[in-house]
Each structure stands twice: as structure tokens, then as C-alpha cells.
Amino acid sequence: MTPVATTAPARNLLKTRELGILLALVLLVLYTTINNSRFLSGQSIRDNLLNTAILAVMATGQAVVVITRNIDLSVGSVLGISAWAVATMMSEHQGLPMIVAIVAGLAVGAVAGLLNGVLVRYGKVPALVVTLGTLYIYRGITYQWAGGSQVNADKLPAHFLNFANDNLLGIPWLVLIALVVVGGATLVMRNYRVGRELYAMGSSPQAAELAGIKVARNLLGAFVLSGALAGLAGVLFAARFGTVDASAGTGYELNVVAAVVVGGVAVFGGSGTVWGAGLGALLLTVISSALAVLDINQFWQQAIVGALIILAICADRLVAVRIARSLRKRDARA
Amino acid sequence: MLKKLGSWDAIIILLTLIVLVVASVTVDNFGTSRNFTFMVLDLMPIILVALPMTFIIITGEIDLSVASILGLTSSLMGWFWNHDLSIQTIIPLCVLIGAVAGMLNGFLITGLGLPSLAVTIGTLALYRGLAFVVLGDSAVADFPFNFTGWVTGTLGGGSIPNVLIPIIAMAVVFGVILHATPVGRALYAIGANAQAAHFSGIRVARTKFWLYVVSGAVSGLVGVLWTLRYSSARADNGAGLELAVVAAVLLGGVSIFGGKGSLPGVLAGVVLLTALQNALRLEDVSGQALNIVTGALLVLSVLLPNIVTTVRGNWQRRRLRQSAAQ
16 A cells, blocks of 8 residues: 555565664674673573563554654553553462453553544544653652652562563563564554555555545554553563552653664654564663663663664665656556 | 634633633642742743744744753853953853754754754764763752752742743734744644645744754743753753643644644643642642643644544534435
8 A cells, every 4th residue: 555565666665674684683692792791692582582671562552653644652551551450469469360461451441542542533633642641641640649658579479470470482571572562563554454454554644544444443553552552561561670660661652763763763653663673672671781782871761762763764864765766667668 | 603712722822721621729739929929930942942942843844852852052151260251251152052053953854855854863862972071970969059049939929930931022022923924834834744834835844944944042041040040050851751742732733733822722732731730749649640630631732633534524524414305
């Protein structure tokens, strides 16, 4: 449905976009490993993947929303409210199995996402305004609920805390969940009708509506997905860190948007892939751990992330200009 | 007349006046001159940064990097002070550095044609990161008292805070430019339809570029004032302020799509947010409760006018249909 996906040279260019991130990742890992061979040890890889998992789950939902030419700035606050809700629930009912915690987190997030979607679609309020507003509202509710208190690791059941470190076939649960989320969403966005419709909506909202796409349903779906995944991230956050207060996830929205943009999803929608966003999350995480290993001042991390975002959108612009030029050439020949 | 009364900025100004009157009657200590000084100091950073932000949003763009420029200039101010520069050199230097930071935003947005939302999210991280590179997590505090004292002081020890003078002066200058000069008309024209504005001879790219430079310079100045107010230069100064500023501007009736809004509305939006926060704090309500109010007001500021338009449209259509049937 997207104009870029229909021509062979354009597809190649887009392929190079994700390959570019992979290349950067490989170079970074190589360089760091040459300086300190422990960077490629099992423990270090495991830490990096665990640290990526939460970010990648949130980046998946954000990528889907951004592809429809919207944005969800409330994800950090949704993570906070879900982490608090689930941690409180688990500390009061020690016997609840892990799956209940996950479903509860998904549900809290889905409700928050649904409210965002309804306001965007039926209130006709721009997504930037709605989610900036709910960023405040959801965080405010969490503070009202939690007050100054916090849930500590010793109040949480052991099976809940162990979940962050347990493995299945040698792969940590957290990483497995992230892989399933990123992989599943990539598949749906690439091969299924609803996925192509979401791209079409981002390419041209009016054309999508005229083409008979169920824009309302799809848009609500995208926001519910982003909310639900932020809610899931809240559960993973609580399990991994053990200590939860009302400020959990404050400012995460910036990292999530950064991962998505660095991963090659254009902010005006209609292009980019979910697995690119996942790679973006991995790259950001590896950069911060590489800084520590290379003994570079940790304070450089945020500046590098900023420079990367700008570099990524410059690269996208270059690709877009080249595609436009090749399309024009093709039209001239025809 | 009905349209005038129904406009959002009129409502917000009225709402602000009501909140001010009710709070000074019902909340103890709200109306005291001491509290007035605190309130003016609290609203100073938001109101100053909101002035250029209003211009930028009216042209249909956004600048999310303002708070990071504030943090960067605050950090540099501390670093320069540690390196024995005189405060008279540091202050203009910091404003200049703010302008240069804005220039980079402007170049990326107008020169390379990149989307302002993505660019300024990038520079938000970049400038805040550089602020931490400059000063780390340390703080510089020993600024000369005659400067820090001026910022927190009042005119002749009376009840009018010193900083109110630059605030009013800048608000007047920005207000006159927006509402009484060709430049102001050009900003609305760009926001309403950039292409049409371009074909009517308005230099769209150049205008936007300078808006970002001004926004950077004002953010740099606020970085200086912030540092002097708390007499503490820190890399995390003003973190998150960009959201409060954007919220205040939108609350004041400026459309996020550009082309609509007024400066009096924005000023009322800032005063409303600050007064509410202040009154709630005096009443011992947690500052976090205000977050819910801020967020709800922000969403309502766009939602309510939309609902009114829809209802009015339906009503008119029904009337037309009725008169056609007769």
C-alpha cells in the first residue's frame, strides 16, 4: 500500500536502512570487544539483552502508532501506573501466578491506550496533545494512589522476582517475551492485511479513509496495543527491579521515541519496520553499556543518543529524497 | 459577538481571573505580597519560554529542546564561573550560546527540511547530554550576591518583584510583534498555509529559522535567570519544563496545527497553571495532584472547542434542512 514498497530500488534502499543499524551495532560491538574482551562474555550479552527487553517491548507499540502518523508520549506514565498496580496486587496476594500479573499489566495498559485512542479518533484531538495530557494524568493518578510509599523486593513473592532471571531453554523469559512481541508485530505489519492498512493510514489518512479502510478500528487498535505493551513493560519493570514507587518509568517516553526514530520509523508515518525499532532499542542499550566498558564518561550517553536521533532523521530524509528522484525518473521514462 | 465570547482564549482569561479571585479569598496567604513574589518567580521561566514557543507553534512547528538549552546554559554558566570569567561576560555569552543552539535547530528544520518534532526531540537529548558532559552531577553555587539577590528581590524592597519588569517588557514586545506588525501577520499566514504564504512573498524558511534562534536565545537567558534564582548551576536544571511550556501555550488557545492563537490567551494559560499550583501547595495538596488538572485542562482545551464546533454544525445543518423542507 505504501508508495515506497512498490518499487524494487526503493525496497533495496529501505533494506539498507535496517542494515545500517545492524552495521553500526556490529562495529560498536567489535570495537568494544577489541578493547575489552569481556564485552562479549555470556554475562555481558545477557545483561545487554535483559536491559533491551523492556525498551524493545515499548518500542514495538510506539512503532505501530508512529507508522499511522501519530505518537504516544504517555508510555512512560502507563509503565508507571501498571508497575504500581501489579506490584501492589502481587504484594497483597502473594499466591497469584505470574500469568495473572502479566494479564493485569496488559489490561491496565490497554485501558489507558483505549482512552488515548478514543480522544484522538472521536475527540479529534491531535495525538501529540492527547498523549502529552495523559502523560500528566496517568502519572498524577499513580502519585495520588501511591503517595510517597513504595513496594520493596521483600514484599513481593519470590516467583514474581525470579521471573526476571529465569530461563526457558537458556533464554531469559524477559528476552523471550521481547522477541515474541517484536517478531509477532513485525510479521503482522508486514504480511497481514491490518498491518498494510496501518501503513496506508500513515501514508495518507484521507486516502485510507476513502479506500474503505476501517480507520477508526485500526487507530484504536494501534493505541490499545501501545498502551498494553507499555503495561506489559510495567510488569517486566517491577519483576526486574523489585522496587517500585510512583516515579517508575518517568522520562521513558524519550528513550522509546528515540529507539523508534533511530530504528528508521519516520515520524510522519507510513514507513519503517517494527524490527527496525527493536534494533534501535538494542543499539541504544549497547551504546550505554559500551560506554561503561570503554571507560568513557557516562555523561556522554545522552548526548550520543541525541546525535544519533538527528543522524537517523537526516538519513531518512536522504532516502526519501532519493526515492522521490528515482520515482520521478521512472515516471519520466514511462 | 457570540463567537467572540465563545473563543477559547476569552474563556481561559475569564477562568484565570476567577481562579485568582477565588484563591485570594479562600486560600490563606495566597494574596500576600510575599506569595505574589514567589508566584512571579515560579512563572518566570514558563512565561518567558512560552513567548517564542507561541510564535513557533503558530507557524505550525514545535520546539521541545527549550528546557535542554536552559540546562546547557546553566551548566556552562557554572563552568565559566569556575574558570574565572566575570559574570558580566558570562551572561551575554550564555544568551549567545542559547542562540547558537537554536540556530542548529533552525538549520536542521529549515535548511535540511527535517520535521521539527523529531529534530527537537533529538536536540532535547543532545543539549541535555552536553549539559551533563560540561558539569556532570556537580553543582556550582557561589555566584555573586548582587546578581542572585536582584533576581529574587523586589523593587525598592516593596511588593513588586524585580523580574516582573523584564517579564512585562518582553511580553509587550512579543505581543506587539505578533498582533500589530506584518511579521505577526506573516506568522499566522505561515501556520494557516505555508505554501500560500510562500507564494504571497513571505520568506517562510527564513522566518522560521529566526524564530528558533530567538527561542534558543530566550531559553539561554532563562537558563541564566534560573541559575541566579536558585544560585545553583546544575545540568538537570529545568528538566521537563518543555512539557509545562507546551501545555501552557496550548491551554492558552494556540492550535497545535498552527495559524490560530493569541498572546493574551497564552499569558492567561501560564498564570492559570502557576496560580493553581501555588494555591494547591498552600492548601497542602500534593503537587502531583496538579498533574492531573494540568493534563485534563490540556486535553479539554482542544476537546471542548471541537465538541462545540460539531454541535453547532449539526444544529445549523438541522435548521437548514428544516427551512428547506418548508
